[in-house]
Amino acid sequence: MRIPRLLTAVVSAAILLPASATAATAASVASIGSYVALGDSYTSGPFIPVQRLDPLGCGRSTANYPSVLAAALHAGRFTDVSCAGADTTNMTRPQGVPFNGTNPPQLGALRIDTDLVTLGIGGNDYDVFGSLISTCPGLRASDPTGSPCEEHFDGSVTSAIGNIGPRVEAVLAAIHERSPRARVLVVGYPRIAPEKGYCPDVLPFADGDYAWLNSVEADLNRALEDAASNGDAEFVDTFGPSRGHDACARGGSAWINGRNQNIFEAAAYHPLKTGMAGVAAVVLKSLH
Template sequence: MTLRRLLTAAVVVLTSLVCLGTGAAAAATPTYSRYVALGDSYTSGPFIPFLRLDPIGCVRSTNNYPALLAATLHVSSYTDVSCGGADTTNMTAAQSVPLFGTNPPQFNALRADTDLVTVGIGGNDDGVFGNVVGTCPGLRASDPTGAPCKAHFTVNGQDTLLASIAATQGRVTAVVQGIHQRSPHARVLVIGYPRIAPPTGTCPDVLPFADGDYPYLDSIEHALNAAVSNAAAAANATYVDTYGPSLGHDACAGDNAWVQGQSFDLFAAYPYHPRKAGMVGEAGIIAGVLGASRVVTTVTPHAPTASVSTLTALAHALVKG
């Protein structure tokens, strides 16, 4: 073979390798332009630095999983309307929030050209999540080794929380259908809830439930995630499991925890809600589902965020409420 033919062959091979490499990179970086995030406080990220002001009462963090995902995907348009306390009704109805704010109906953010939507909703329907964290810790003293919370929510042999969750499934299905109607070309991801309680053991100083109510709390979360997963399947959306991958990151996991325990850290997390580490973990899980291999772990805010005095006033309002 002549030198010219050898050089020509080398160029062809090199060009092929470059093209293959480019194709692999493209496959690893999904292309989305207009991303909308919907959801409740497990999406908004209460008190994870830094809190946005639009409105402040939604306790929407600049470092929640939607913000990290948007930065990872390099989307050209990103709208996060998640709001603490939201339930499925707040997709189509405005939500009043602390400090005289209002979050418009979350569906208002959807457009015909929206091509990616994440939604994390359902835990607040019928007050399920609030009932658990608001009631169970106070019952521990009455029966520390038993399951007083489970007994409290069992009426005439029926678990009232599980009954509420069964109804939630249909509501979440309707939410996903509503997203498809407004954004027919969007990839829709329905995000599950991460693990709160460990599979074994207890940590009453962090998670002040009676010993027998740890598996009860876990069973409620299993049921909620199953309802959300079934809703996604029924409405032709992708369910993203954050419960399974959060094994070892429950509230009892110390520095490895993705979810805060009972204490309120004004500059890190609201009680029983995700920490920054949880948001990074969830963003990584979601990015993996979308085909992205790496995730941005911190986003620097480009707009004014809440001051210490505003955070303190908001915290007092939330605790009082």
């Protein structure tokens, strides 16, 4: 597989691999004969050019982080079945998608000889991600400097996240059953909101809800990390490495799109092409 421009994006991403990591990764390239990517929209990359048609409703980009990673590893066989809107149930059940399409159960892509599996899932379970982006922006006007979204959900999001870990552990058990020799990486979610400051024109949450959004993401990633530990998998942290690349970042350094959906660039509140390159670099670094 040859994708020169995407490889250039990896090299120029904000996170550059040290020489030792590059050498270690190069040494392991020969062992990646078959790579399968599983996940939701933060894996598939809706609206990032060029979109695949198998099916179109999954928003699966040829520039998403699995595609960049597969090219960098020169994987002998690469299968990407990630799909926008997927949750853990869609690992074993078909998923209906827009335009009358269906994405088959994602675990069906696994084979006994699969060497590498990446899994990016969990944010859509219990509609955690969807609830935040559909509710929080509308509450800003009621209390611009407060935390109206945190008050609205009143702990329900935290409770939901507590139930996601066991679901991911069950998925990991099923992966190991189908592909017992595979190295399995659970890829976390990158940062949406900045650590400090606000950008309501881009991320229209109330000022106090920025810190809460960060805490929700941190909790979700912690749940995924625990699931990976309990499920004989490796966790890849993208939240920490994406510091300074949140939706508010300027000068083209943002990894995440803001509220304005662009059908020629990225879905609202979802990774940009630069974000996919950045995540790919983080995952590549972890493969040592």
